[in-house]
Amino acid sequence: MSPVYGQLTFEDILLNPSVEVAEELRLSRQAYAIYKLFFKFGRVSNTQMQEIAMQYNARIFEIREALKRERTGKTIALVHKGPAGLNYYSLVNERS
DSSP states (O other): OOSSTTOOOGGGSOOOTTSOGGGGSOOOHHHHHHHHHHHHHSEEEHHHHHTTOTTHHHHHHHHHHHHHHTTOSEEEEEEEEOTTSOEEEEEEEOOO
């Protein structure tokens, strides 16, 4: 409890252990669906993301901002840029 009698602080509020880590980020429906792909496949292509959102770059930006805001130490990085436009992204640790 905080110094003021009866007033709760954030430390007093317990987190729900049944909520998955991925669900803790505040993301739009499309961004969340793309975010889950990184846990399922590891490496995700731009064509896979386009099946969910045509503007997948905006969803990647949204995920990166949420990861930064939550201080997870993770980011989405371009790991392979193909000559025909087939690019692969991955969830990686941020560089210090």
